[in-house]
Amino acid sequence: MKVRQLQDKILQLKRDTDTCILAHSYMTEDICEIADFTGDSYALAVKAKDTPNKNVVMCGVRFMAEMVKMLNPQKKVVLSNPSAGCPMAEQMDRALIAKVREECPGYAVVAYVNTTAELKTVADVCVTSSSAVRICRAIPAKNILFIPDINLGTYVKEQVPEKNFKLLQGGCPTHAKIGEEEVLAAKAAHPDALFLVHPECRPQVVKHADYVGSTTGIMDFAANSAAEEFIIGTENSIVQHLQFAHPRKRFYALSKDLVCNNMRATTLSDVYHCLLGDGGEEIVMEEELRLSAVKCIDEMIKYGG
Numbered sequence: 001m002k003v004r005q006l007q008d009k010i011l012q013l014k015r016d017t018d019t020c021i022l023a024h025s026y027m028t029e030d031i032c033e034i035a036d037f038t039g040d041s042y043a044l045a046v047k048a049k050d051t052p053n054k055n056v057v058m059c060g061v062r063f064m065a066e067m068v069k070m071l072n073p074q075k076k077v078v079l080s081n082p083s084a085g086c087p088m089a090e091q092m093d094r095a096l097i098a099k100v101r102e103e104c105p106g107y108a109v110v111a112y113v114n115t116t117a118e119l120k121t122v123a124d125v126c127v128t129s130s131s132a133v134r135i136c137r138a139i140p141a142k143n144i145l146f147i148p149d150i151n152l153g154t155y156v157k158e159q160v161p162e163k164n165f166k167l168l169q170g171g172c173p174t175h176a177k178i179g180e181e182e183v184l185a186a187k188a189a190h191p192d193a194l195f196l197v198h199p200e201c202r203p204q205v206v207k208h209a210d211y212v213g214s215t216t217g218i219m220d221f222a223a224n225s226a227a228e229e230f231i232i233g234t235e236n237s238i239v240q241h242l243q244f245a246h247p248r249k250r251f252y253a254l255s256k257d258l259v260c261n262n263m264r265a266t267t268l269s270d271v272y273h274c275l276l277g278d279g280g281e282e283i284v285m286e287e288e289l290r291l292s293a294v295k296c297i298d299e300m301i302k303y304g305g
């Protein structure tokens, strides 16, 4: 079957089954085309809160589907590919944070949204890559335990020097494997290009950036900039989306290794089977866990995301 035929079947099934398809910006072009909404983690959370449909298929990784479920307990939420996890989200557990809290009494726990529902239960507030700096500045706490990403935490700490940060050794294996030498090589190959980077990259990479932001932030910056060439320091799907959206501009991957196999796991066929009812995994969550975990997301939304 041709891609377009499968997409047409999906569009029909979506209407027949009252389903909303949410796709993270790292999904492939064929999936983004049939999604009702595409965006970064924060935009997806907000969208999830006001989608009118009975059913939601989340194309992304598990913590994103959990977040949709937390905000929409009455809806059926399906993760399109059950094997799509986020290794960073699973790096820490409640016992570790309880231990660190004992060592650092009085610290507010700020959790990056890339965390499990279980870990969110110990957070005072949740943040995304696009809201972390603003929320850390805005919360009343002077002392912040930022989990789990040490790179995003380091970036936030630099932007919010008036507060004290305690960081732990966690992070995204995909972004963290890129070093300064790759930046210098890409800049030497494309001297006129602006360098746009995700804050999950290491500080020695981020320090060379012309712009630091979320996946949507990077895409918006490239769309609105008068520049014509860009080096993209995040998952390489963003390079492809930008090339489609702005064919006259040039986009270069910072590294061929910027590939998240978890985000790449989902296929158009997975989405089709979710809608047929014989694929994906329904997110089921104990109400007690949900109520405890959703508090930090509500708090984030209260701060304007």
Ligand code: 13P
Residues within 6 Å of the ligand: 039, 040, 041, 042, 114, 128, 129, 130, 172, 198, 200, 213, 214, 215, 216
């Ligand atoms: P965004 O918050 O930019 O969507 O990023 C999510 C993510 O997993 C980045 O690796």
Ligand code: SF4
Residues within 6 Å of the ligand: 061, 085, 086, 087, 088, 089, 114, 172, 173, 174, 175, 200, 235, 260, 261, 262, 263
């Ligand atoms: Fe997780 Fe990194 Fe993949 Fe994003 S790119 S989903 S942070 S492993």
